[in-house]
Amino acid sequence: MLNLAVILRESAVAHPAAPALIFEGHRISYGELDAQSDAVAAALTARGVRPGDRIALQLPNVPDFPVAYYGILKAGAIVVPLNVMLRAPEIAYQLADSGARVLITWSALLDEAAKGAAEAGLTELYAAGPAPSGAARPFAELTAPCPGPLPLADRDAGDVAAIVYTSGTTGRPKGAELTNLQLYLNADIPGRLFDLRRDDVVITVLPLFHVFGMSSTMNVGIRFGAALSLVPRFTPEAVLTTITRDRATVFDGVPTMFAALLAHPDTAEYDTSSLRVCISGGDAIAARVIDGFEQRFGVPILEGYGMTETAATITFNPTPQDRRVYSVGRPVWGVEVQVWDPDGHPLPPGREHLGELVTRGYHTMRGYHGDPAATAEAFQGGWFHTGDLGYADTDGYLFIVDRKKEIIIRGGYNVYPREVEEVLHQHPDVLTAAVIGIPDERLGQEVKAFVVTRPGRLQDADAVVAHCRERLAAYKYPRIVEFRDSLPLSGAGKVLKKVLH
Template sequence: MLNLAVILRESATSRPKAPALLHDGGTITYGELDARSDAVAAALQARGIGPGDPVALQAPNIPEFPVAYFGILKTGAVVVPLNVLLRAPEVAHQLRDSGARILITWAAVADEAARAAAEAAVPDVYVINAAADSPGRPFTDLTVPVAGPFPLAERSPGDVAAIVYTSGTTGLPKGAELTHFQMYMNADIPGRLFEIKAEDVVLTVLPLFHVYGMSSAMNLGIRFGCALSLVPRFTPEKVLAAIERDRATIFDGVPTMFGALVAYAEDHECDTSSLRVCVSGGDAIPAHVFDAFEQRFHVPILEGYGMTETASTITFNPSPDDRRPYSVGKPVWGVEVQVWDSEGRRMPPGRNHVGEFVTRGYQTMRAYHGHPSATAEAFEGGWFHTGDLGYADADGFLFIVDRKKELIIRGGYNVYPREVEEILYHHPGVREAAVVGVPDERLGQEVKAIIVTRPGHTLTAGEIVEYCRERVAAYKYPRLVEFRDALPLTGTGKVLKKDLV
């Protein structure tokens, strides 16, 4: 038997009075978090929810998210986390596809969520922080205290604990079935790598509805009895204020967050002396952002690599003393990674041997929910195909070059967008950059750069083209340049390149 909710129950048993959640409204201890999630479990069970039943949960980083999350798990039901930024048709797709029986949502998005629930024929909607005119029922209906600990439903390690939907950056989102064992290991192994302690405070701004925030921040912190400092929405001011207020020791983020913090700190003083380590994931961090952050904040960044289908972690740089800057590290314990060419042959080490990362181990999903053909394609050859291109060095450290689906083929030559983006980020007037391929009748694809300029700088397309032309091969530099006020981002800070093409 293994129910993922055991990570909360064990921490609450050993440290009931220790802080579990730090938020704008105060502190919730482990004993209180366990009891509150017991109440949700009992209420769901009374409404007919039991092992294997999907329950959708849509909320930002507020205490009600972990309360509901662990309550769902305790019944043996399956958590289906939903992005709060989704519109009604997108929510409806995920509700239908997962077979969700109940939707727990948040007042700020309740109207959109209720429309989606009606379209997907989900009868019960519960609203966190419900107002008098909110649709559905108030979440407080599920939080009536119960006597004694709720008995954890018996689940096998291979049973599904969560169905987490892909970000949809390259197509219609699919639900990755993540098991209790898989998610437990993804909380346990990474935490041991950087020697997390119960006294640590994890700054939790990564959305908990995304696998990175859910596994690598919330589950990891709860597994080791840490305090989670909850920040509902990323802004540099709020993150730095929370670090100072709660004396956070660990910060998990994505590259855009690190870049924004560096830019904000140029004009603002902040006390981040409590930080001992930062973790970057979600995308490869640009070298200049990596260097600038470490120089400004005097704290090491450990870069890792993972994806929704692997319940977060595939590789990691083990420690500040055993890392390879600009690399995503080595496979974590129990995980294998190889680099394959287009014919499925393993490639030797070296930056000239770029291929697709394939992986296998406990961390890979059970399947895409309801999509057997997509599952079979993803596991072709017995390994999970990540869709990411990169190479390994002689010591086994892995380096990401780009997404396979974002590769630009210009006149028969391969152009890796990330390589050109790295060049652009070194321009003093460029704040953000994204490189995409656009259709071209003569060449098949042409290289296009989308630029967000730094305040106080004025750039022209000609300047950008010339800057890149002097630094990369003739077939790589962008001939097309567009300036924007901002780049479209997913809820976790990834650039939505499909919206730029």
């Protein structure tokens, strides 16, 4: 038996009075978090939820997220985290595709969530936060105290604990099935690598609905009994204020966060001397950002590499002494990584031997939910194909150079061009469209659309942007629209995106 919620239960047994969550200066102990998540598990079970049922969770970084997350796991159900920026059609798709029977959302998100739930035929909807409307029942109904501790539902190591949605080059979201063992080891091994301690205070500003925040921050912190200082929305001021107030020791972020902190003009007004280590992931971090940040704040940034399907860690720079700056590190314990040429042959070390990174080990997903064809394609040759291009040096340190797939990473979020293109093609004036990412100093990449309009139609960039904004999450819609008479095509009729810029 292995139920991922054991990481909370064991920390609560060992140190019940220690702080588990810090939110706006208030503290929730491990004993309290364990009891509150027990209440959620008991309430869900009383409402007919059974092991293996899917429960969707759409919350920002507030205490209700870990309370609900571990409660769902304790009941033996599967967590389906949803991005808080999704629009109703996106919510409906993920609810229907996962087969979720319950949605727990945030009151400020209720309009879109309720529309999405209705479209998916889901009727059991709860909302946390202030004054939820009559469209949902209050989350408080699921948190009434129960006699405890509640026994954890019997789950096997290979059973799915979470379904986290990602996308491939087709833009169709796919649910990566992450198992109890996969998520447990992805909490245990990385936490040991950078020596997370029980007295650490971890800035938790990475979205908990994203695999980086969920697995590499929340689960790691709970596994080792650290305190998670929850920050619902990233701004440099919010993070710097929280570090100062809570004497935070660990900061996990994406490169755009480090760049924004580095660019903040008044960092000297905050006391960040408590920080001992920072961890960067989600995208390659610029050398100038690493160098400038470390010089300004006097704390090392350890860079790692992972993805949703690996929940999330593949490689890591384990310590400031052993790291190789500008590298994403070496494979963590139990994980194999090779660099393959297009014919599936392993390449030797060296920058000149650039190929696709493939990996295998305990860290890979069980598969894509309900999509055996996509699963088989991803695991060709028995290895998981990352779609990223890179090389290894002679010591096994890996360097990511480019993306084989056309994924755009905007501010740490993956944007899939095909998904945006499909929305563009729904506009009545659009004949055809192509979407690419262009360099952006603040966000890493920005979304740009090239549009060919139907004959005689008005070329109105604002209308195209508004059309996308109504149908896509805020980080996905294009901010830049360029109209063309035609798009460059290959002999096979495919758009040559490499010549667009």
